[in-house]
Amino acid sequence: MSLLAVVFIVTGLFFFTGGTIGILRFPDFYSRLHPAGKLDTMGVLMSMTGMALYTVQDFSLAALFTSLKILLIVVFVFITSPTATHAILDAGVRAGLSPWAAPEKGNTK
Amino acid sequence: MKRLGLIAIMVFGGLLFSISFELPDLGDARSPASTHVSPYYIEQAIHDTSVPNVVTAILADYRGYDTLFETAVIFSAGLACFFLLRITDRKAPKARFYRHLATGLTLRVEKGGRLPEDTKEFERIDSAWVPSDVIINMTCRLVVPFIQLFALYVIAHGHHSPGGGFQGGVIFGAAIILYAISNNLRRTLRRTSERTSALLGSGGVIIYLGTGLLCILLGAGFLNYSSLSLVPGLDPVSARSYGILIVEIGVGIAVTAVMVWIYYNLASAGKLDEGL
Structure with missing residues (x-):
């Protein structure tokens, strides 16, 4: 059980790392939102599931309730985080921000 | 000077x-x-x-005066926003635009014209109108009840865990503000009007103050809840616990209402008509 929890948390951390690198490296607003929304959701999902498993390993009613609460956090993040990304992106489109395009050949600065 | x-x-x-x-x-x-x-x-x-959370006991009982005036400060922050931002003598716009939801047609109603009745068929459009988004709308509809439930839990459970009136009130206010963001200000104002939020804001402070004055009437010092034990079935210790709960509810109501009130004034630049 403990090993499974560690695997989950490490996978979550991997997604968090990827998301962070993506936010730093991508060229514009829209493409940065992609790692920010997607990998954060996945990272929270994975690491929180791992924590829920870790809590429940010495089984008792209190531990079960705690891990259920953690799973509730996962559910709410899973619903709200993509919606927030969608809303931010929508606001960007409505404010008239045009997406980044690759520079044409021979026109490199 | x-x-x-x-x-x-x-x-x-x-x-x-x-x-x-x-x-x-x-x-x-x-x-x-x-x-x-x-x-x-x-x-x-x-x-x-008989309150396990020492912070709550100190905040609402031993240091009751402090929290009373904190609540008053929050209420006066709401009042200050109201007096600074609110524009009451607004001029009626020249023409109003309404969108028929089923067909997407836009009606222009000149000043003095008959406005469409407040039905679900028409939607008022103004300078800051945003088309409602199905995804955001549905998510907020799903999430808002849970946020409100959690806010009530935080207020009621302040005796045992971190929480209390201020935190729970802010969460509850955030739920109403989320509703206002996901729908629009006008629909929110129909449910929680400005008058309601102002009255609730002052009502919360009055609940707190009234509890203190009730303690004087029952023969103890201001905000000394142990005198509430004159109510049958209460000993002085649990009377103090219940006194803290009443006060926290008052704080929660005041904070909720003031949050919403400040949001109304800030989001619509004091007009409460246009905007969002």
């Missing part, structure tokens, strides 16, 4: 600064606060008030 203010600030600031050298060091184990004040609260709070 300005120079006078500057001099007063310099004098009092200097006084505060010079006095601050006399204060005990941070974390000094021999300071009066550490030798007998804190240990008393930590050891006796559970016997005095």
Whole structure:
């Protein structure tokens, strides 16, 4: 059980790392939102599931309730985080921000 | 006048600064606060008030005056926003635009014309109108009840875990603000009008103040909840616990209403008509 929890948390951390690198490296607003929304959701999902498993390993009613609460956090993040990304992106489109395009050949600065 | 203010600030600031050298060091184990004040609260709070969370007991009972005036400060922040931002003598716009939801046609109603009745078929459009988004709408509809439930839990569970009136009130206010963002301000104002939020804001402070005055009427000091034990079936200790709960509910109502009230004024730049 403990090993499974560690695997989950490490996978979550991997997604968090990827998301962070993506936010730093991508060229514009829209493409940065992609790692920010997607990998954060996945990272929270994975690491929180791992924590829920870790809590429940010495089984008792209190531990079960705690891990259920953690799973509730996962559910709410899973619903709200993509919606927030969608809303931010929508606001960007409505404010008239045009997406980044690759520079044409021979026109490199 | 300005120079006078500057001099007063310099004098009092200097006084505060010079006095601050006399204060005990941070974390000094021999300071009066550490030798007998804190240990008393930590050891006796559970016997005095039957509240396991010492922070709540200190905040709402031992230091009741402090929290009362904090609530008053929050309420006056709402009042200040209202007086600074609210524009009451607004001019009616020249023409209003309404969108027929089923067909997407837009109607222009000149000033003095008959406005469509408040049905679900028409939607008012103004300069800051945003088309409603199905995804955001549905998610907020799904999430808002849970946020409100959690806010009530935080208020009611302040006796046992971190939480209380201020935190729960802010969460509840955030739920209403989320509704206003996901739908629009006008629909929110129909449910929680400005008058309601102002009345609730002052009502919360009055609940707190009224509890304190009730304690005087029942023959003890201001905000000394143990006098509430005159109510049958209450001993002084649990009376203090219930007194804290009543006060926290008052704080929660006041904070919720003031949050919403400030949002209304800020989001619509005081017009409460246009905007969002």
